[in-house]
Amino acid sequence: MIQSRVHVSDLREHIGRTVTVCGWVNTLRLMSKVQFVIVRDNSGLVQVTHKRGGGLLEVQLDALTPESAVKITGRVADAAQVKLGGLELVPEAVEVLNPAAVPLPIDEQTGIEHRLDWRFLDVRRRPAAQLMFAVQTTLEQGMREYAYAQGATEMHTPKLMGTASESGAEVFELGYFGRSAYLAQSPQFYKQMAISAGIEKVFEIGPVFRAEPSFTSRHATEFTGVDVELAWIDGVEDVMAFEEEMLAHAIARVADAHGAALREQCGVEITVPVTPFPRITMAEAHDILREGGWDPEGVKEDLDPEGERRISTHVQQAMGHEFVFITHYPVSIRPFYHMRPADDPSVTLSFDLLWKGLEVTTGAQREHRYEVLLRQAAEKGMSSEPMQHYLNAFRYGCPPHGGLGMGLGRVLMVMLGLESIREATFLFRGPNRLTP
């Protein structure tokens, strides 16, 4: 790494010494007697103050452009009058490592779509966006930390499939050495195969692909999924218990590591959730909605986004909790592999997790009995033939199991109060967006 480099946030420890700062030209104020350059690295901003008097340094500073990558060596001086940390850097040498063209293609007023075209500049220039990726890192590691302490194994399941998995709709198809392959919509089938392979707890973070022409603030054609699958469970309750503990642990890590920065830079307060999270059945959810005067046509079985928001608001008011598990989804709106309780075959042993009104997870106990799976698939009008490799995993002693799939971007979106999944993703992919 560049010799004697000091991050901006550490400069106070170097008052009186000569150090090197590496970063970008944030702003330039080139006055008649003094040149001010505000330099930004990913830890903060520092003022470089140079009194004019001729010489190379003066010429170099006059030639700087915003966002150029610079390496400035200088003496760190205490300077109470400087707003940025009460110090300044008095330059001795300036090196432009990479000049930026002028003008910049985006500024503070640029709208989201054009910002996404220049996402690298958008992220580089906004400390809140930088912070989001630091939060993502901590959040993921927090989840892994919990999962591995519980004995989970990290699996990498294939994204290339030989047959379109669940339905055939909403699946991307590609050419594969003279035949077709498909992109996995989720690691569902493969993580169940891992369960049948004797992996007791499966953990995977990876891309999932949905060929849905959705243009909402919460859909993407490619997003990062957090997947868990647990063997030898007693019931779906085990899966919900795992998830709430994993989230509480990970959110606590985020609060520890970034709570103060999030408050300052984003005005966001992280609340570590208390476990257990509230649980209500879908039937109870509908009762709550009707009592609240919400009973939209055509949403008799599922919850629409407005219904989800209303349920979360109700739970927040009645129970003081940001999270709520909705359980017992009807068979009609759940896939064939969700298990059904023996005493009520009209519902499934499944759940969604809502956080502040947004669905962030779907989970279930899976049907592990081959004959029952075949019957449930047939009921949904599905042919077992293209799924034979999947179904085979249940013919030789696959244990009881259940799991969940979480959208990482959605979790970040809710946690940081972002308006769109586009802001919670480095490079968003949607029906109209495959670049940059």
Add this chain to the structure above:
Amino acid sequence: MIQSRVHVSDLREHIGRTVTVCGWVNTLRLMSKVQFVIVRDNSGLVQVTHKRGGGLLEVQLDALTPESAVKITGRVADAAQVKLGGLELVPEAVEVLNPAAVPLPIDEQTGIEHRLDWRFLDVRRRPAAQLMFAVQTTLEQGMREYAYAQGATEMHTPKLMGTASESGAEVFELGYFGRSAYLAQSPQFYKQMAISAGIEKVFEIGPVFRAEPSFTSRHATEFTGVDVELAWIDGVEDVMAFEEEMLAHAIARVADAHGAALREQCGVEITVPVTPFPRITMAEAHDILREGGWDPEGVKEDLDPEGERRISTHVQQAMGHEFVFITHYPVSIRPFYHMRPADDPSVTLSFDLLWKGLEVTTGAQREHRYEVLLRQAAEKGMSSEPMQHYLNAFRYGCPPHGGLGMGLGRVLMVMLGLESIREATFLFRGPNRLTP
């Protein structure tokens, strides 16, 4: 989780008590006076011993089939004569959670391709395969641990690209809402964009896709890549230093957590490598090969697999090290974005890392200067137009940087002495294999 379940490896702590064991029927010995069932969970094997005398239990045990998933509740008894841990389980209740069909489709003699068809059974029945995934988990977490301690950020870059990236060859193409998209061959371009976005150290573990019709023991069409990219470097040496420390840390974690099990179950000894690893230039490598009598036609610039093995053998003998960095690859066999040293434009500031004769990593300092990148792309006969989104990232102050891409399966393959990448992957994907 199933109440009062005890893992087999913990049974000794429960002598005299009644516990529940969950696992698979490993073997059955149904004698005239006694029924023996060996049950396997992912921690070991235990003998269930039942004296015949009529009753439900006897009927249930007689009906068991190999690999059925069972839950057996019984008393743990000290039994010095039993080879498996000197204890046995005297059953009180047996529940078949999922019966296995007979016969099993694979056995100990089954060849690799047919084993892959039934990979879940293959992995479930071989403790060494189970161990491999535990090692994978530890290895990855070890690498993350090192990277995050160095300030790295976890990024998830898109696998869907709007244009075929580096060359157009060896890229999978898919239909995307009426146009074409392509699967990323590596996160290369996107992790460089993250560097330009101000992320100082980028870390990603994710799938990469190669449409190569290769059938070797070390190629796959989809594999898990470990990618690192570092900003503000002084040179490629910084990248190599990061990699060797990351690997040494992660391998030490594996040795700690699984060293004894790997010795016992796989006959594998994990050597934690000393840093720094040896470094030799490609020119030196060719000298070494020629001195050793190896000078194959047509491999004047690169190393072929036999050359790589010979170099590793030489380094092992001369320097006592399993790893070696080969540096200064010629321009002709490296991509246009590899930086070239000012004093010798015929080579690149790049490296491969060999481990015991197998290439496990390619890395380089990247060219970050827009004009130079354009020139180098043109020299390689590439059109800048389809790469404009990539090239844009260098027009506005992208800092100096470099990075590496590592094949996770290859690292596991060498570490565990596996014959093929197929054994180091949960569900292998090759030109002829898209299932299960």
